[in-house]
Amino acid sequence: MNRARQCLMVMASLALAAGALTGTATAAPSGTAPTAQEQLLTTLDPQRLAASGPPQESMSAALPAGKTCTDIPASKGRKGSARACTEVTRTADSRTAAPLAAEACSVQPGNYRFDRHSYCLSDARLTYTLYDPVNGSVKGVGEISLSGSATLDARSGWWNEMFTATVTRLEGNVRSLAVKLTASCTNSCGMLNADAWGTKVLVLGQSVSSHVTFSSHPASGTVTQITPQYALQLYQPGDIPGDWNHNWSLPTQVRCDAESAGYGCVIGQARAQLNLPLSQFGTAAATYWYAQAALADRWGTPENPLIRNKSEAAAEANRYRTCKEGSSIPFYPQGDIPEDSCDEYPFAGTFQGGQDGGSCAEILPKFEDGTWKIYYFLGRQPTGYEPCVRGHVPLPENTAAGGEYGRFVQAERVLDAEKFTVSIAG
Numbered sequence: 001m002n003r004a005r006q007c008l009m010v011m012a013s014l015a016l017a018a019g020a021l022t023g024t025a026t027a028a029p030s031g032t033a034p035t036a037q038e039q040l041l042t043t044l045d046p047q048r049l050a051a052s053g054p055p056q057e058s059m060s061a062a063l064p065a066g067k068t069c070t071d072i073p074a075s076k077g078r079k080g081s082a083r084a085c086t087e088v089t090r091t092a093d094s095r096t097a098a099p100l101a102a103e104a105c106s107v108q109p110g111n112y113r114f115d116r117h118s119y120c121l122s123d124a125r126l127t128y129t130l131y132d133p134v135n136g137s138v139k140g141v142g143e144i145s146l147s148g149s150a151t152l153d154a155r156s157g158w159w160n161e162m163f164t165a166t167v168t169r170l171e172g173n174v175r176s177l178a179v180k181l182t183a184s185c186t187n188s189c190g191m192l193n194a195d196a197w198g199t200k201v202l203v204l205g206q207s208v209s210s211h212v213t214f215s216s217h218p219a220s221g222t223v224t225q226i227t228p229q230y231a232l233q234l235y236q237p238g239d240i241p242g243d244w245n246h247n248w249s250l251p252t253q254v255r256c257d258a259e260s261a262g263y264g265c266v267i268g269q270a271r272a273q274l275n276l277p278l279s280q281f282g283t284a285a286a287t288y289w290y291a292q293a294a295l296a297d298r299w300g301t302p303e304n305p306l307i308r309n310k311s312e313a314a315a316e317a318n319r320y321r322t323c324k325e326g327s328s329i330p331f332y333p334q335g336d337i338p339e340d341s342c343d344e345y346p347f348a349g350t351f352q353g354g355q356d357g358g359s360c361a362e363i364l365p366k367f368e369d370g371t372w373k374i375y376y377f378l379g380r381q382p383t384g385y386e387p388c389v390r391g392h393v394p395l396p397e398n399t400a401a402g403g404e405y406g407r408f409v410q411a412e413r414v415l416d417a418e419k420f421t422v423s424i425a426g
Helices: 046-051 278-294 310-321 397-413
Strands: 005-010 057-060 067-072 083-087 111-115 118-131 136-151 158-172 177-185 190-193 195-201 207-215 223-226 228-235 246-247 254-257 265-266 274-275 339-347 361-368 369-377 391-394 419-423
Touching: 083 228, 083 246, 083 339, 118 228, 136 177, 136 228, 158 177, 177 190, 177 207, 195 207, 207 278, 274 397, 278 339, 278 361, 278 369, 278 391, 278 397, 310 339, 339 397, 391 397
Parallel strands: 274 419, 361 391
Antiparallel strands: 005 369, 057 111, 067 083, 083 118, 111 118, 118 136, 136 158, 158 207, 177 195, 177 228, 190 207, 223 254, 228 246, 254 265, 339 391, 361 369
16 A cells, blocks of 8 residues: 555644644545544644744843043143043933944944844943042033944954944033044954054044954864954043043954864854745755644754754764664655655754654645645654654755755854754745
8 A cells, every 4th residue: 555645634834933733623625535534733824934933143232331530630721630531321311312333233222232143332322521630520521422333254254343433422621532442352363453543533423433353364173262352542632541441342252263164253152043944945844843843842943952063974874863774664755745855853964863763753744725734644643752853855855955054054154063043934
């Protein structure tokens, strides 16, 4: 008897808002004679599935606070000595908004935002305050807004960080501000351009924009963690810059590596996400969705990410155990699926891959009547506690998904033993 005729149909329409499977029984689909062997497991809205999914991971952190002061002598532009302080201010008020850097930073003012391939600083306010050294009264205040943005290159060891500084307040004896911004970095890193714009004297409402350039070229097979650092001089023209300069570090590290082909840089703290849209990868993506939505381990979700194993020998051994002769239950291609092939999840190239194929949920995803339906074999109904899934997937879709995984590892610089997530949204 043809194995395909031994299928017991379980329908599961895939939806973006990953829901739990229900046990509702309904009539057989249109055009199919209802039989006792056909049972609907669940029906979800495929349009909702194609629109949902976890967003790319991003994080935020406040510009490190601080206040530094020093005594400064009298100068040509100011009679008498004074005490000068610079400080990062947190309180938002009715001050005029300052222009942001070339790329707007979608985060609260005074904070950094960073994802896998970029970081930015939004409208951080720094003040320069003159105090009377005798009675401590405020003699003048100047304020700037500082914004910045950088895009990392996964195929290069250098990147630019663009800054914009704008004078947003001048009061009392402070009638203009001299602004100078320099950068440096730790570990295997150098500066091609450490000084953003030299020293610029600005009055109220004026801005200055330019960039610094970081460079890292790690040796083959190595990884380095780089911390960009900054020094801001903010003072009155005519005074000599003193110990009140504000210094800080980027609140995350830039990871540059040469583990795979060439070298490049990413924010390793932000987890990489492999996107395999259902609209593009069809049956393969439906197989991965089933594993994430129906199996207890939910591999590849933010709660239980996959872990890359870069060993090609290990990946081949994993395929052998799950899809080939090493499986306790053989994989038989089905005649009603063109170029049927075995597609495993978790992937063979991960530390979670390589389970015995006989212990996997074996499914046949099919797009019928505008809905994705999941079939299983009679006598092998999935329980939801299987550690893996074997999908019957047309070879071109299987190959395309595998190729996308290989491209993803390079483009996102996913290192050996690094965690990542999988999304089929879109």
